[in-house]
Amino acid sequence: MSKLLIEDKEVVIPGQILAEGMDYLPSNGAIREGDNIISTSMGVVSLSGRLIKIIPLTKRYVPQIGDVVVGFVKDLTYSSWFIDIGYSNDAVLSMKDATSDFIERGADLTQYFSHGDYMVAKIAxxxxTKAVDITMREPGLKKLYGGKIIEVNPARVPRIIGKQGSMIKIIKDSTGCMITVGQNGIIWLKGPDLKNELIATEAIMRINECSYTQGLTEQTEAFLKERTGGKQHGVHQEA
Known part of the structure; x- marks a missing residue:
């Protein structure tokens, strides 16, 4: 007879027995050993019918094609930029993927992106060999001006964004901040004033630290209402 030994959203450790019997199936972060399903990582249980999945509490960012990331210019050559995206290798942004402009050989590339400039890009x-190419040649990909940078655990990004963008929309509407969440755990935000930027930052970091708490959406809404006095802002726009 099969037996489930854990509950949904329970924190488990490597080697922990999650279920006994053949009625349950292991997914990411879990394996079958004989009649038992065993956790292979520390994380939070996600149950979906008979499927048992472990969502890691922490993880390092590993680029996937199509990921939207936030990064900054670490170095440049005569024909490309090297972008730090929080991965073991810097991503390469070539001239053809940076702009539709014709750039003459030997031109000063700093007129487009210079050391320390932040940008929103996509993994192309x-x-x-773990070499990474990125592009800026799609809608919404751009150089970022001003604002502030926050770094969170990449494993928390889905919770910070929320289902269909619901969580990040709550923060945007409450603070009036423009917010871009990179899949690499780097977040850029810019608000109408310092106060609202700090409130948005605190809300994001609360989610980062308590992402698997039950009722997190309601807690976040209550926090924002208390800190903003219940005011709703239109999202701040660039001048």
Missing amino acids: NVTK
Whole structure:
């Protein structure tokens, strides 16, 4: 007879027995050993019918094609920029993927992106040798001006964004901040004033630290209502 030994959203450790019997199936972060399903990582249980999945509490960012990321210019050559995206290898942004402008050979590339500039980009390719290419040639990808940068655990990004963007929308509407969440755990935000930027930052960090708490959406709404006095802001726009 099969037996489930854990509950949904329970924190488990590597080697912990999650279920006995053949009625349950292991997914990410879990394996079958004989009649038992065993956790292979520390994380939070996610149950979906008979499927048992472990969502890691912490993880390092590993680029996937199509990921939208936030990064900054670490170095540049005569034909490309090297972008720090929080991965073991810097991503490469070539001239053809940076702009539709014709750039003459030997031109000063700092007129487009200079050391320390932040940007929103998309992962265009990842090779077997872990080389990463990014692009800026799609809508919404751009250089970022001003604002502030927050770094969170990449494993928390889905919770910070929320289902269909619901959680981040709550923060935007309450603070009037423009917010871009990179899949690499780097977040850029810019608000109408310092106060609202600080409130948005605190709300995001609360989610980062308590992402698997029950009722987190309601807690976040209550926190924002208390800190803003219940005011709703239109999202701040660039001048």
